[in-house]
Amino acid sequence: MTPLEIMELQAKAASNSLQYADHAITRMAQRGIATTEVREVLAAGLVLEDYPNDRYGPSCLIFGNTLGNRPLHIVCSYPQRPLLKIITVYEPDLTEWLPGFTQRKKL
Known part of the structure; x- marks a missing residue:
C-alpha cells in the first residue's frame, strides 16, 4: 500500500465513506466495537500487513488505538x-x- 493510498484511506474514514461487510457488523456487535472506534483507528492507524493479491480484492490489516x-x-x-x-x-x-x-508471534 502506497502513502497516497493510506492518505485516501484516512480521508474516507474522516468523511465516513465506509461500507461494513456483514461479517464486520456481526463481529463488531459481538465484541462491542463502535463505528466511531473504527474511524478513530483508521484516522491514525498503521498498516501492518498488505494483501494486494487477496482473492476478494486488495486489502490490508491496520492497527491502532481508539481515543x-x-x-x-x-x-x-x-x-x-x-x-x-x-x-x-x-x-x-x-x-x-x-x-x-x-x-x-512466530509459531
Missing part, C-alpha cells in the same frame, strides 16, 4: 472503491501477537 486507548485491528479493502469496505474488526490477542500488537 479510549483500546487496541484494534481492522481488515479493510484498498480505498479504490467509492466506499472503503471494512471486512472485520477485532481486539488483538496476546496469544497471537507480541506486546504492542504490531507483530505476529
